[in-house]
Amino acid sequence: MFITAASAISPQKSFRNADGFTAVPLTGGNRLLCSEPDYSSLIEPKLIRRMSRIIRMGVATAIDALQQAGVTDPSAIITGTAYGCLEDTGIFLKRMVENKEEMLTPTAFIQSTHNTVGAQIALMLKCNSYNNTYVHRALSFETALLDTMMLLKENGTSQVLVGAADELTDQSFIILERFGLFRKQPAGEGAAFFVAKASPDAAIAEVKGIRTLINPGTQQVEDAVKTLLQTHGLGADDVQLLLSGRTADTAMDQYYNVVEQTIGNEAAVIQFKALCGEYPTSTSFALWLACITMQGKTMPGMTDASHVRYAVIYNADKSGYHSIMLISKC
The missing domain is CATH 3.40.47.10 (Thiolase/Chalcone synthase)
Incomplete structure (x- = not known):
C-alpha cells in the first residue's frame, strides 16, 4: 500500500x-x-x-x-x-x-x-x-x-x-x-x-506490512517483528528508524526492550508519544512522522533524515493490544 x-x-x-x-x-x-x-x-x-x-x-x-x-x-x-x-x-x-x-x-x-x-x-x-x-x-x-x-x-x-x-x-x-x-x-x-x-506513482512512502497481537508474550512480539522483516527480505540491520510508543510507564518496558533489541542499535529510536501524548489511535501520528521522514524532512530527535530507508512503528497498549508496522521509502 x-x-x-x-x-x-x-x-x-x-x-x-x-x-x-x-x-x-x-x-x-x-x-x-x-x-x-x-x-x-x-x-x-x-x-x-x-x-x-x-x-x-x-x-x-x-x-x-x-x-x-x-x-x-x-x-x-x-x-x-x-x-x-x-x-x-x-x-x-x-x-x-x-x-x-x-x-x-x-x-x-x-x-x-x-x-x-x-x-x-x-x-x-x-x-x-x-x-x-x-x-x-x-x-x-x-x-x-x-x-x-x-x-x-x-x-x-x-x-x-x-x-x-x-x-x-x-x-x-x-x-x-x-x-x-x-x-x-x-x-x-x-x-x-x-x-x-496500489501503485507507487508519486508515492512518498509504502506501508509494507502490519502485524497485530493481543496479550502476547515477549517471545511472540520478537517473532512477529522478525517475521515481518523477513517476509519482505529484510533484516534488523536494514531498519534505520524505530518509532516507539514507549512512555514513562514501565509496565510495558519488557516489550519495548525486546523490540529495540531485535531491531538493533543501528536504528534511531524516537518515542512518538512524547510529542503527541497517549491516546488509542496515536499510531496514526507515528505514521505521519514516518511519512515526513521518508520525504527527507526532520523531526524532533533527528538532525538528518536522508539516510532513512525503512522504519518500524511499534506500539504496546496496557490493555494488551500490540501493533507493528513496517514503512519504506519510495
Whole structure:
C-alpha cells in the first residue's frame, strides 16, 4: 500500500508544515491538546460552527490530504477511532440528566456516534463510495489500514482516504485519569489522514506490512517483528528508524526492550508519544512522522533524515493490544 499524501493535527504544529517541524514546549502538564489551525481556508464558516473539535480536525486533515494528492472523489473513506465524538456524547448525556430524559433534541446524539467523522467527510465531498469506521480500541487505526490494504488488493485503481481521530474532553480526562491511565504519561489527542493507492506513482512512502497481537508474550512480539522483516527480505540491520510508543510507564518496558533489541542499535529510536501524548489511535501520528521522514524532512530527535530507508512503528497498549508496522521509502 503506497501513501501519496499525509496530513496531521496534533499537539505539535504539524498541520501543513512543509519542512518538518521542531518540537514546541508542551505546557499542558499531563494533558496535551491539539494545536488547531485556522479552518476557514478548508471548511465553510457556517459548517465550522456546527462541528465539534474532533469533526473539524478530522475533516481538515482529510481535505488537506486529498488536496495534496489531487484527489476530489476518493474510492473509499475508512476511519479509525476508539472514543468517537466524546464532546457531543458528553453534551447529550448532560442534557439527558438535566432534562430528566425528557425533551431531548436528537442532534447531539446523532453527532456523537463513532462514524460521524467519516460521514461528515463524505457529505462534504458528496462521496457515495465505500465508507466504514473501525472502533477496535488501540487497534482501530491499524484495522482501518488493513481494510485499506485489502480494498487496494481487490481494486488496483482505487485511491482510498484512510485516517484516524480521537479527542480529549474535560469529562473523558477526569474519568480516564481516575482509572490511572495518565499518571505516568500525558494524555493526548489528534487526527491524521492519508491518501493510499496500489501503485507507487508519486508515492512518498509504502506501508509494507502490519502485524497485530493481543496479550502476547515477549517471545511472540520478537517473532512477529522478525517475521515481518523477513517476509519482505529484510533484516534488523536494514531498519534505520524505530518509532516507539514507549512512555514513562514501565509496565510495558519488557516489550519495548525486546523490540529495540531485535531491531538493533543501528536504528534511531524516537518515542512518538512524547510529542503527541497517549491516546488509542496515536499510531496514526507515528505514521505521519514516518511519512515526513521518508520525504527527507526532520523531526524532533533527528538532525538528518536522508539516510532513512525503512522504519518500524511499534506500539504496546496496557490493555494488551500490540501493533507493528513496517514503512519504506519510495
